[in-house]
Amino acid sequence: MKRLCISVALAAAAMTLGASSGCGRTSPDSSGRNGTASGAPAAQENAYAALAKLPDWSGVWEPARLARPNAEEGPPAPPKLTPEYAAQYAAYQEKNRTTPGINFVSNVANCIPSGLPGSMLQPYPIEFLFTPGRVTINIETYSLVRRIYTDGSPLPEEPDPSYQGTSIGRWEGDTLVVETLGILPETSPLAGINGHSDQLRITERIRLVEPDLLEIATTREDPAVFLEPYTTIARYQRHRDWKIMEYVCAQNNRDSVDEHGNPGFDLERTPGE
């Protein structure tokens, strides 16, 4: 049944993004003899040709918890937290117990985008683009972009804080290992926890575990929040025929959240408008 559903999802059109085949540049002479004195065209051609050796992550990736919810495993072991954050996390669990439904403590209902790693765990898909020296991740939810530098440059010591932080990556075989620092301290490192220190470090190990199933193991480290590194695993189902859509949260947002995490819902409207 699952396969049937997946084939239904794949039924529309055949569109393949060629991460490994669509980037090649043509030039009259691959040796670069017809290029400039600096040899730049040949270097560029080689850089693009090298992308063909990377694993095929083309297409669009949907969180597997939506694509095939029956296959999902149970929740991960609870995090080991410092007292301050343990209290916050316990209050969140208690609120979910007494008010059924998911209670978010972060600001996303007000259209403030998720920071890393929450941005990677939204219900809508992501895609990967390979260019020389860089992997780009486009996240549909909130139309976010992550730029992961794979050119060997180091992480800056004090990057300007941002929602997605500053990332570098390296290939270990067919696994992309991404390290990120400089994530804004007001973002949520884990559902139920709002805020962290400027020391939050995220390490992601991204690899294919089946031809159309991608796995991301995400490790969170922050001495202010976590007593030990905390790793969760998320899986993503490939849809070769999907395209990433535009997502502008402010277009028609009638949801909100107050400073206590209580949700609001605006139903004001003039009929007939």
Added chain:
Amino acid sequence: MKVQNLIRASLVCLAVSLIGAPVIAHHSTAMFEWGKEKSVSGTVDKWEWTQPHTFVWINVPGRGGKVEQWGFEGMSPSWLGRRGWSLKTLAKGDKVKVDYYALRDGRNGGFFVRVILPDGRAIEALPQRSQ
């Protein structure tokens, strides 16, 4: 035609129970009685195919002939658009039945689970578990 086929196939695939855990993108579901379905029938006033959520606004005959406006939030075009829904699924004037999870505060609205179209077809609007 293709859209109708997809809708039909989706219904075959997804025929059964709803996922317990909410999966909507960016906000709490605690303001809804999540998992407890109610129904209301009315006439579509507006269908909003927008991020971060779709909305269907319907006019419902109330007591004493007064028309009441009901509003229902739905999954986003990001989710619905990949499962047979579109900007043209609903139009002003359509007579529909909306199955929904009600707002806890008693206002006329909630989160729509499925919509029964004028021709009797039911279109699902939330992820479901196959069994």
